[in-house]
Structure formats: structure tokens, C-alpha cells
Amino acid sequence: xxxxxxxxxxxxxxxxxxxxxxxxxxxxxxxxxxxxxxxxxxxxxxxxxxxxxxxxxxxxxxxxxxxxxxxxxxxxxxxxxxxxxxxxxxxxxxxxxxxxxxxxxxxxxxxxxxxxxxxxxxxxxxxxxxxxxxxxxxxxxxxxxxxxxxxxxxxxxxxxxxxxxxxxxxxxxxxxxxxxxxxxxxxxxxxxxxxxxxxxxxxxxxxxxxxxxxxxxxxxxxxxxxxxxxxxxxxxxxxxxxxxxxxxxxxxxxxxxxxxxxxxxxxxxxxxxxxxxxxxxxxxxxxxxxxxxxxxxxxxxxxxxxxxxxxxxxxxxxxxxxxxxxxxxxxxxxxxxxxxxxxx
Numbered sequence: 399x400x401x402x403x404x405x406x407x408x409x410x411x412x413x414x415x416x417x418x419x420x421x422x423x424x425x426x427x428x429x430x431x432x433x434x435x436x437x438x439x440x441x442x443x444x445x446x447x448x449x450x451x452x453x454x455x456x457x458x459x460x461x462x463x464x465x466x467x468x469x470x471x472x473x474x475x476x477x478x479x480x481x482x483x484x485x486x487x488x489x490x491x492x493x494x495x496x497x498x499x500x501x502x503x504x505x506x507x508x509x510x511x512x513x514x515x516x517x518x519x520x521x522x523x524x525x526x527x528x529x530x531x532x533x534x535x536x537x538x539x540x541x542x543x544x545x546x547x548x549x550x551x552x553x554x555x556x557x558x559x560x561x562x563x564x565x566x567x568x569x570x571x572x573x574x575x576x577x578x579x580x581x582x583x584x585x586x587x588x589x590x591x592x593x594x595x596x597x598x599x600x601x602x603x604x605x606x607x608x609x610x611x612x613x614x615x616x617x618x619x620x621x622x623x624x625x626x627x628x629x630x631x632x633x634x635x636x637x638x639x640x641x642x643x644x645x646x647x648x649x650x651x652x653x654x655x656x657x658x659x660x661x662x663x664x665x666x667x668x669x670x671x672x673x674x675x676x677x678x679x680x681x682x683x684x685x686x687x688x689x690x691x692x693x694x695x696x697x698x699x700x701x702x703x704x705x706x707x708x709x710x711x712x713x714x715x716x717x718x719x720x721x722x723x724x725x726x727x728x729x730x731x732x733x734x735x736x737x738x739x740x741x742x
Contacts, residue, residue, distance in 0.1 A: 411465060414577040414586040421584045428584035435581070435589065441559045448604060449563040451486050452538040454488075454552045455739055457732070458564040460557035462593075463586035466657030466681065467572040468611035468624065470703070471722040473554045475570075475622075479729055480626045490537040491517045491554040493530030501531035501540045501694045510707045513576045515553060515682060515726060516704045521564035525725070534562040550736065558589050566732060567606045569593075571657065575616030605735055609728060620728035630716035633709040638716055643697060644672035651675045652699045655683030655707075662701055666718070685711055700718060 413420035441447045457476065461467045477487050493504075493514035504513045504521040513530050521528040527545045531537035534556050542548055556562060557569070575653060577586040593606060608619030629637045644650040652673045654662040659678035666673055674696070679688075686708050690698070698715045700708055705717035 399623075410583070411586075414464075414580075414584075415574065417578045417585075421578055424584040428581045430582070432581040432590075439458060439521055439560065439590075446513050447561070449536050449561055451563045452535065452551065454538075454541055454548050455563065455566075455736055456538065456553060456564045457550060457558075457566045457568065457736070458553040458556045458562070459568040459570060460553075460555045461570055462557065462589050462591050463571070463574065463576060464582060465574075467570045467574070468569045468609075468622070468722065470520065470554055471624070471720055472568065472570050472609060472611070472724070474520060474523055475553055475722045475724055476732070477520075477526060478551075479732075481526075484546070484653060484678065484732070485550045486603060487524075487550050487552060488523075488527040488529070488541045488548040489517070489520055489552045489554060490534055490541060490556075491520070491530050492532055492534070492556070493517050494555075498610070499636065500535065501529060501537045503540075503544065509710075511684065515703050515706050517548065519568055519703050520554065522706070523702070533590065533627055534559045538562065541589040550593045553571050565605060566735045568618075568732075569606060569608045571608065571610050571612070571616065572661075573612030573614045575614075605739070607728065607731055607735070608726065611722070620725050620731070622724040622728075623665070624661075624665065624720060624722050626669050627656055627719040627721050628669075630656050632716055633713035635706075640669050640671060640718065641715070643699065644674075649674040649696045651677065651696045653677040653679060653704065654701050655679035655681060655685075655704050656701055657681045662718075665720075666699065671699070677705075683707075 423647045459469050459473050461469055480487050488659060495511060496514045504517045506522055508518055512520050517528050528540055529537045529541040533551055555631050557567060576591050578583060609622055610619050611622045611624055628640050629644060631637050631673045650673050652663055652666055653742060663676045698712060700715050700717055702717045702719055705715060708715045
């Protein structure tokens with residue numbers, strides 16, 4: 399099942415880059431999806447439906463296109479910056495892959511199958527309160543009930559969850575830009591771009607920020623550079639110098655169960671890591687049916703997102719932390735928008 403889903407995902411990802419036969423075939427469904435989405439947004443914009451404030455400033459970080467563009471590393475970078483300024487930060491997320499529909503707090507010892515891999519990664523990386531739930535409003539209110547000193551709530555994904563009032567929206571793009579600029583399923587767009595009819599009543603579109611995590615920005619916005627840290631770490635916390643991996647007698651195998659696996663493999667190459675085999679897996683892959691590569695004594699390198707699911711099965715796997723550096727102008731703009739917001 400995962401094999402066929404992975405093949406379909408790869409086919410659609412490629413089809414969404416241009417307006418080819420597959421995109422045209424799916425266009426009628428896309429037009430229906432777009433019409434329903436516009437009606438929903440219009441209801442919020444006209445005040446027929448209302449976004450709810452939660453009692454703290456809210457920053458929503460997400461993609462307008464399907465597939466990861468770097469929103470979770472962006473949330474982590476923003477959380478660290480806001481902490482540096484003295485803000486009490488909490489995070490809410492849908493918890494993709496979670497087996498529970500109700501709101502719950504993510505603990506350091508939570509399982510990825512219970513809370514989702516990205517929320518667990520953020521909880522362990524930041525040691526901040528993280529709550530997951532399909533209803534982002536309920537998740538944010540639960541977070542604030544348990545941690546009332548929280549001054550800024552970061553929402554990992556949720557641009558399309560209009561019921562949650564947001565003071566700032568961060569749109570994250572990679573080198574795909576908006577692809578063929580058609581809505582799902584004929585194209586990658588989950589919501590309109592440019593963001594017409596995006597803002598509910600009372601929410602100014604000037605509160606939006608655009609961040610490019612790729613090296614080919616398709617339109618105006620701020621840029622972020624993504625590199626790997628100089629080390630890897632296993633489940634015990636033991637560090638391994640990246641400069642030494644793949645250079646001795648022990649071969650290296652790299653795997654990535656993320657939306658853009660090649661991006662991780664390319665970063666390894668840029669760091670000079672010699673990898674004997676690269677294994678691209680479906681996004682959010684759970685590793686339950688995964689077989690250890692048939693290379694005797696190989697070191698398995700993976701992303702931090704994969705590690706939270708792989709370590710219980712293979713504790714010696716080495717996770718390579720990602721470092722995302724965002725230009726200073728982005729943070730200045732974010733701070734200014736937060737300072738001018740109501741947050742109540």
C-alpha cells in the first residue's frame with residue numbers, strides 16, 4: 399500500500415510542476431475544490447463565519463502548496479528567536495499521523511504514532527509546550543489553559559484553518575514556487591495564491607510574510623538558508639562528526655521519509671558525506687515494515703523527523719540535525735507585526 403501511495407505522490411508532485419495531461423485531466427475536480435474553498439473563505443471574509451481569538455498572539459506557519467516546503471524547521475527557528483526576545487512560546491499542530499482525534503499534549507516520551515512525528519520532533523528539539531489536535535482553536539486554548547504565561551502561540555501548519563485567528567501568517571515556499579499555479583488535485587495549491595480572499599474579516603493581509611527556503615525564489619519575500627549541522631547523533635545522544643561519516647571502512651546509507659527526500663541527500667553531498675545508497679521513503683513513513691539495508695555494518699543516516707520513529711527500532715541510526723538560517727530582515731518584520739497586533 400505504501401509503495402503505491404509513494405508512486406502516486408511522486409507522479410503527482412512531478413505533474414504539478416507543469417500543466418500537462420495529468421493536470422488537465424484533474425482540472426474539473428480542481429475547479430470544484432476551488433469553488434468550495436472560495437465560498438468557505440468568502441463566508442469568513444463577510445463575517446458569516448468568525449475566526450476565534452485564543453488570548454495570545456498567534457503566528458501561523460504553513461504552505462499554500464501540498465508537500466513539505468520547510469514549515470517545521472521554520473517553526474523551530476521562529477520559536478528560538480522569540481524565546482531569545484523573552485517571549486513564552488507554545489506550539490500547536492494538527493499532529494499528522496496521530497492516532498488520536500482529541501487534543502493532547504506532546505511529551506518527550508510520547509510516541510510518533512500517537513502525536514505525529516513533527517510535533518514530537520519540535521517538543522524534543524525545543525523543550526517547549528506542544529499540543530496537537532485537528533481543531534487548532536481547541537489545541538491553542540488547551541495549551542493556554544495549561545501554560546497561561548504563554549505570550550505567543552506558533553501554529554505548525556494551519557493556513558487553511560481559518561477558524562483560528564492569526565496575528566501573523568508565514569507562507570513558506572521552496573524551489574517549486576507555486577508549481578503550475580492550479581489548485582488541488584490538478585496542481586499543488588491548497589489555498590489561493592496570490593492570497594486573495596484569504597483573510598477573514600478583520601484580518602489584514604499586510605500581516606502576511608513570505609519565506610523562501612529554496613535557492614530560486616519565484617517572487618518577492620525573505621530567504622532562508624538550509625544546511626546540516628557538523629555532526630550526527632544517535633538515540634543515546636552520542637555525537638558523530640559529519641566529516642568522518644562515510645570516510646572510513648564503514649559504508650553509509652542515507653534515508654529520508656520526508657516530502658522532498660532528495661533535498662536531504664543533496665545536503666549530505668554538500669557536506670562531503672560519502673553515501674553508498676540513498677533510500678527515498680514516503681513522507682511520514684512509520685518504518686514498521688522497513689528492512690535494514692543489506693549492506694554489512696553500514697551506518698544509517700536519517701533526518702531528525704525520521705529518527706523519532708526509527709530510533710525505537712534502530713537506536714544506532716544517526717540523525718543529522720538541520721540548521722535553518724533566516725535573514726535578519728524577516729525577524730525584524732515579524733517582531734514589528736507582533737508588536738502591532740492585539741493578541742487578545
